[in-house]
Amino acid sequence: MKISMASDHGGFELKATLLKALAGTAEVLDLGPYEKASCDYPDYAMKVAADVASGRADFGILVCRSGIGMSMAANRFQNVRATICHTVDAAVTTRQHNGANVLCLGADIVSPEYAVEIAKAFLATPVDNDERHARRRMKLERAGRLSDCSGLMHDDPEIFAAIKAQVDQEDSEINLIASENTSSRACREAAGSVLMNKYAEGYPGKRWYSGCLPVDAAEELARKRACELFGAEHANVQPHCGSAANMAVYFATIRPGDTIMSLSLDQGGHLSHGSPVNFSGKIYNIVPYTVDRETEMLDYDALERQAMEVRPKILLSGASAYPRTIDFKRIREICDKVGCLMVVDMAHIAGLVAGGAHPSPVPYADFVTTTTHKTLGGPRGGMVLCREKYAKALDSAVFPGMQGGPLENIIAAKAVCFREWMLPEKKDYAAQVVRNCKVLCKTVQDRGYRIVSGGTDNHLFLVDVKTTKGITGKDAAAALDAAGIVVNKNTIPYDTESPFRTSGIRVGTASVTTRGMREQEMIAIGTWIADVLDNIADTSVQARVKEEAKKLAQRFLVP
Numbered sequence: 001m002k003i004s005m006a007s008d009h010g011g012f013e014l015k016a017t018l019l020k021a022l023a024g025t026a027e028v029l030d031l032g033p034y035e036k037a038s039c040d041y042p043d044y045a046m047k048v049a050a051d052v053a054s055g056r057a058d059f060g061i062l063v064c065r066s067g068i069g070m071s072m073a074a075n076r077f078q079n080v081r082a083t084i085c086h087t088v089d090a091a092v093t094t095r096q097h098n099g100a101n102v103l104c105l106g107a108d109i110v111s112p113e114y115a116v117e118i119a120k121a122f123l124a125t126p127v128d129n130d131e132r133h134a135r136r137r138m139k140l141e142r143a144g145r146l147s148d149c150s151g152l153m154h155d156d157p158e159i160f161a162a163i164k165a166q167v168d169q170e171d172s173e174i175n176l177i178a179s180e181n182t183s184s185r186a187c188r189e190a191a192g193s194v195l196m197n198k199y200a201e202g203y204p205g206k207r208w209y210s211g212c213l214p215v216d217a218a219e220e221l222a223r224k225r226a227c228e229l230f231g232a233e234h235a236n237v238q239p240h241c242g243s244a245a246n247m248a249v250y251f252a253t254i255r256p257g258d259t260i261m262s263l264s265l266d267q268g269g270h271l272s273h274g275s276p277v278n279f280s281g282k283i284y285n286i287v288p289y290t291v292d293r294e295t296e297m298l299d300y301d302a303l304e305r306q307a308m309e310v311r312p313k314i315l316l317s318g319a320s321a322y323p324r325t326i327d328f329k330r331i332r333e334i335c336d337k338v339g340c341l342m343v344v345d346m347a348h349i350a351g352l353v354a355g356g357a358h359p360s361p362v363p364y365a366d367f368v369t370t371t372t373h374k375t376l377g378g379p380r381g382g383m384v385l386c387r388e389k390y391a392k393a394l395d396s397a398v399f400p401g402m403q404g405g406p407l408e409n410i411i412a413a414k415a416v417c418f419r420e421w422m423l424p425e426k427k428d429y430a431a432q433v434v435r436n437c438k439v440l441c442k443t444v445q446d447r448g449y450r451i452v453s454g455g456t457d458n459h460l461f462l463v464d465v466k467t468t469k470g471i472t473g474k475d476a477a478a479a480l481d482a483a484g485i486v487v488n489k490n491t492i493p494y495d496t497e498s499p500f501r502t503s504g505i506r507v508g509t510a511s512v513t514t515r516g517m518r519e520q521e522m523i524a525i526g527t528w529i530a531d532v533l534d535n536i537a538d539t540s541v542q543a544r545v546k547e548e549a550k551k552l553a554q555r556f557l558v559p
């Protein structure tokens with residue numbers, strides 16, 4: 001057990017007594033002060049609260065004259081539940097019911113001997129997992145999440161209501177949208193920060209406006225961390241979204257009318273890879289490639305033959321609905337043979353790449369584009385990685401080529417996200433996303449549903465509901481939505497339905513894995529999906545699943 005302890009000058013002696021009394025029973029860290037000069041209690045409450053909030057300490061103990069100032073200061077931190085206790089009974093109850101993790105004591109109120117008794121009782125009492133206490137603690141946590149916008153509650157109740165509705169939705173539904181994830185609190189803090197206030201056209205050290213030192217520091221960190229995380233030579237972290245990242249690469253490298261070969265949109269490609277309704281399809285000559293009709297996977301030999309014939313300027317790979325590993329080494333060989341640029345859009349799999357659960361395109365590609373909000377789980381945004389020799393062309397394509405001022409608050413959130421990915425547990429996360437996906441996929445498959453390409457290697461899979469049940473993806477997604485399970489309709493290779501109806505649904509596991517769900521939960525969810533689709537017109541099945549899905553979601557709250 002790890003305990004972090006601190007006081008102000010008023011609690012200095014009692015802290016010393018407590019340190020001594022608890023030294024044998026736990027690992028106790030004294031965070032100060034170390035001499036009895038006048039000091040400010042929030043400074044010390046903050047130290048202990050930060051330890052408890054981050055999990056560095058299991059418990060905190062704070063001492064001042066009354067305990068009140070300390071508790072007010074500590075309770076401003078997420079995950080901290082600080083309580084003032086001046087009886088042993090109160091200490092036991094607040095542990096059991098409220099799951100309190102910081103004890104605040106008033107040196108003027110309790111005797112040193114009794115304070116030690118209170119602290120021992122507090123530390124020894126386990127949290128009561130009775131349903132009603134658990135439910136109330138959950139409500140406390142949710143209040144914490146909404147406190148991000150407690151100002152809005154007063155200033156703009158309509159927008160506050162929208163945010164609250166999103167919190168409610170996330171807490172009560174199972175989100176299997178393959179392109180979404182659950183952002184960390186740290187990312188959201190950076191994204192909502194005052195860095196939003198700054199105009200910073202240009203790049204760190206070369207801005208058009210004064211006063212850019214703070215945002216320069218943030219953007220430099222984002223660039224550096226991106227290069228380190230992905231092993232890239234250069235990073236541009238300014239693109240506002242993934243489509244803008246792709247646009248920047250096209251603008252940096254080819255001319256209007258030049259040829260791009262990319263995976264056809266209805267087979268898993270992306271709008272910005274050359275759809276006729278998108279800028280990419282309007283400006284460039286797009287030649288789509290397809291997956292093999294039988295295996296529903298990329299056929300690299302066929303791709304090579306086609307590329308040799310078409311001779312594109314760019315061979316673009318990457319997809320938004322391709323459930324298999326992409327062989328970037330093989331694609332490099334094709335690009336070398338053709339003499340074209342290799343561009344990889346890893347928007348969907350960036351987190352798997354960062355966590356080592358999918359081979360990285362970075363060693364092979366000339367340019368790698370990505371979003372930062374899909375499996376990567378950061379803020380909504382884009383990024384381009386490239387070799388040093390393209391750095392200048394890329395940077396000027398982004399600014400002044402296509403964007404004005406960068407969103408420095410979002411760039412800071414990207415930096416936070418990249419740092420999070422350097423933590424060792426993220427490797428486990430990426431591997432768990434894939435494991436979860438395989439288990440969920442197999443559960444649905446074992447109930448008789450045809451899976452496109454027969455399975456999955458990554459964070460998503462496609463269910464062919466048309467062949468299996470004669471229903472459309474649109475109806476399947478609507479029925480699941482009514483049952484609290486959120487997926488999207490999706491075309492499947494060689495789909496005979498329109499893009500508005502589709503034959504398939506796309507299912508992804510990034511978000512549920514971030515929330516801590518594992519194989520066991522995937523089996524439950526897969527069973528519910530099959531139950532709902534087996535009985536697509538039966539609203540009582542939907543109602544039953546919705547109840548169960550809600551119970552499950554509430555066990556895995558969004559951070």
Ligand SMILES: *Cc1c(COP(=O)(O)O)cnc(C)c1O
Nearest residue numbers: 241242243270319320345347371
């Ligand atoms: C999501 C996605 C993008 C970009 O999406 P934005 O909505 O513009 O951020 C680009 N490429 C692929 C393959 C994607 O899946």
